[in-house]
Amino acid sequence: MSETGIGKSVRRKEDQRFITGKGRYTDDINRPGQTHAYFLRSPHAHARINSIDLTAAKAAPGVVEIFTGADIERDGLGGLICGWTVHSKDGSPMKQGAHPILALDTVRYVGDHVAMIIAETYLAAKSAAELIDVDYEVLDASPSVATAQEAGAPQVHPEAPNNTSFDWELGNKAETEAALKAAAHVITLDLTNNRLIPNAMEPRAAIGDFDSGTGEYTLWTTSQNPHVARLVLSAFVGVAPEHKLRVIAPDVGGGFGSKIFIYAEETACAWASAKIKRPIKWVADRSEAFLSDAHGRDHVSHAELALAADGTFLGLRVKTKANLGAYLSTFSASVPTYLYGTLLSGQYNFPAVYVEVDGIFTHTAPVDAYRGAGRPEATYLVERILEIAAREIGMDPVELRRKNFIRTFPHQTPVIMNYDIGDYDAALDKALDLVDYAGFPARKAEARARGKRRGIGFSSYIEACGLAPSAAVGSLGAGVGLWESAEVQVAPTGKVEVFTGSHSHGQGHETTFAQLVCERLGVPFDDVEIIHGDTGRVQFGMGTYGSRSGAVGMSAISQALDKIEAKAKKIAAHLMEAAVEDIQLKDSVFTIAGTDKTLPWAELSLAAYTAHGFPRGEIEPGLKENAFYDPLNFTFPSGCHICEVEIDPETGTTKIANFVAVDDFGIIINPMIVEGQVHGGIAQGIGQALLEGCHYDETGQLITGSFMDYCMPRADDMPSFKLGFTKTDCPSNPMGMKGCGEAGAIASPPAVINAVTDALGIREIEMPATPARIWAALAANPIAAD
């Protein structure tokens, strides 16, 4: 089965339905008797709701029912929760206000949910919404993380004074201070990690369908983790008992983190369908997605890097203000803390690191994980300040990196992480080779002759993924364990069904997971089916995010396959009258070592179910096993990305002239799919660096509320990418895998900005480095402009 096994670029099983228009996304599903919901949203960033008059709207044509926060409160439902509790320096837990599904007396961001209008058609619901008379008392807002902590700033939640949810720290403060004092060079940097809007191409959607006969709720929703949604909706919000709630995430059109979270709209659809005893469908239009999907990033940081005279890193001190938005979303507190501060050691030998993070409420949409989640922010900071240090102390940035690389493993950083394995030189060497570093000065000169500025930028990144050891995250405040589960069921005809708690929304699990089964059992690729995304079919699961589906999800499948293989061999031994230790399985045929006796897979499978003559008490009928895999450690993908840009100084336009990415993901199952993940991640990173930025004005209105103003990367913004791979097998999971989903988005922004600043001969430029910003930077710096 080598053609469909591990390491082969097997073409994807799922493509057939997508390329023929037969994908089945939530909006493609319709239920008999279905109604349509529209959510009336707050037009104000901060306002008190004095009253809501529904009279005219309820009388509008086609309206079935309208609910407000009072109805939900009356029904005793809880609010939405944050599943990770971060503690402040004084040991107190993070502070937060209630997060109602529909607003009660106050709205806290533009797009906050005020009322749910249910009608026979979507257009009727939307029209009726215009007839709702809300008496708002508009209040001043704190939309910016830069000013939200100032005295007198408008407060988001009375429970969180100074709009501060937590002031968190990590690392060794005294040692870092000492390092800064003793250093030959101290490089300081103020930098902003720009706020982004995820914009998966499929807008969020949900269908709630209550069966009054069985009392069972079914919720179709655009989720990356349907079991987590079920758990939260049952245990915390109280929509339905867990065993009476089935959550189905069918084909999902991209997530990038934004579909991890449990949102108000899907919650309301499930709840309200029982109230009106009819199915309710809600589909966001893009404008709503801009307002109400959880956004990403949004940090303002001050960093100080201490170096010895020869460039050796002595310490790094960081103070970050992280925007949480108006409410704590499902995992928001973990992102600017344990997914950020723990990566500030980068690929480097730091004796001391100290980071403080203030988690700050603002009158903006909630901020939570977006592709990379915390790790892009850490990488951007480390790789930017390193590059500036190299320029300011007069070292080649490549040499400064080499000087400080970690080379022995395992390596304990000052910020929790224990790197299990890596080879940072190998990736850097390969990337330098692919980019032709030696030829760069000639390319720069040639560009200059054409009136263009060419620059080169590096990013040697590390990330922590394969989230995550349950005990570790539990000790850090997670309300969940981050294992994964799998069940392998062999049918009597030998066909194999794998039920996984991972969820594919573009990652190609139906293909890669099947490759693992082919590799292990030798069965034909077409005889394997991967089932995911339905709590009614899959036992349990933690879902897909944090590049965990390979390292954790496939490890669970691997463990279940171990059990299948063990049991199958036991049955084979019985059938073939041999000792179990003599049974071998190869290419779907069982053999006995040293004999020519064979037993095909399908025969054994059938025998497992006929169970004729199985020795009672020794072999149970059936061939179905499950496993829960809890990782030993995070995994640590690493690598080196190099970007070359060419800037038109007249217009400020940046063209990516060359982009090289070398990554170490450990064992790779399907190179074609892994490369695709890297491409997409890089594009999102280049988008962050050059194109994308979410802007609220001073009153909290979202200025970038559509694709007209929020600059999405398009085909002509991107180059073709040059990829390379190095490999150190991950020792922390049975697959040897590290994870590849986020690396591109983590690594690329500093590579781009380092290249832009190199090209312009300037120290800093804010992301996104738009033509206007670059032109302004050149105008302000005539020497660079020359």
Place this chain on the structure above:
Amino acid sequence: MSVVSMTVNGKPVTGEVEGRTLLVDFLRNNLSLTGTHVGCDTSQCGACVVHMDGKAVKSCTTLALQAEGASVTTIEGLAKDGELHPVQKAFKENHGLQCGFCTPGMIMTAVDMIERMPNLDEKTVRAELEGNICRCTGYHNIVKSVLAAADEMQR
């Protein structure tokens, strides 16, 4: 309500629509052709691209009644007699899709592009994809797919 008639994927169809009913809604809701998607509300993303009288158009920016009498082809009508169109094949072969949501629009745009333009090169393909947004692939493999399909179709 008005009655609209057109040919969709080679079959005559008739339905009742409002003046404001978009072509995409007619296809998805009246005809259950859910392969055509809606990814934005400002005519930018191209997930809704279909062919109308042989030309790529955004079905979210076309009224159903504007298509009266027209011949419309959607992603569901691209394969003939069970045989995938070369562009469909090329997207699969070159991993030109991930989540699949933008894919129908991408493929319909690519077919139109290849039929209109001989000798496509990478720069032209990227420029011609201006009206189609993908968030997954970074466009790398989409461009590769289109070029491969063009090669195949113009051979």
Place this chain on the structure above:
Amino acid sequence: MYAFEYHRAKNVADASAQLADNEENKILAGGQTLIPTLKQRLAMPAALIDIGAIAELNFIRAEGDAITIGAATRHADVAASADVRKHNPALAHLAGEIGDPAVRHRGTIGGSLANNDPAADYPAAALALDAKIKTNKRLIEADVFFKGMFETALEEDEIITEITFPHPKRAAYVKFPNPASRYAMVGVFVAEGPAGIRVAVTGAGTDGVFRVSEMEEALKKNWNPDAVASIKVPADNILSDLHGAADYRAHLITVMAKRAIAATL
């Protein structure tokens, strides 16, 4: 969208009559701007009168020293027209860069001019080329047609039927697209034609398309990029937003003008 009625006009006379029927009626041509506007509920017409399928409005004719284009002619057809490419390649180039391919298959020249979006491309061509805009009532010179952002000389019941562009001796259009929307942030059309030398700018003006007389004068003396390179357009009446402050847009006008001149050489 709010509800509206839809009528497909049989001919211009029919469209005129239906438009006059109710002042809340609106003309629908390609719909590439109107339909998104309706989707945002920014307009509430009683009925849309569709002129997109009127054959008499869909033509490109090269006659004498000019090209005349029917109002309902699609951008893609203008871009691909052998006549336009031969006699007015700058206009073909402009049409081929409006929106994206799918938009160009639907959007019309008449719709673009009638809407007079400050970031639309065609107004720059019309003004620089001294186009004559014919309606169901009269002939309007481009110079007096554009009245400011989204405003034209068109009366409530007036419909553009065709536009005549005199062949220029030389002309070019270069634009700097808004990185997000891809509409023109600054588009400069330079032309030397029967009406003399003209430089028209779209995308940047707070009152829509405008001419830069200082550049025109300089080009009369010397048709060369250097002639305009040092001419700075004042930032006073220039749009300013997230994507570009007025001073940046003003600067881009000079750069785009230079590049447009260079493209004619």
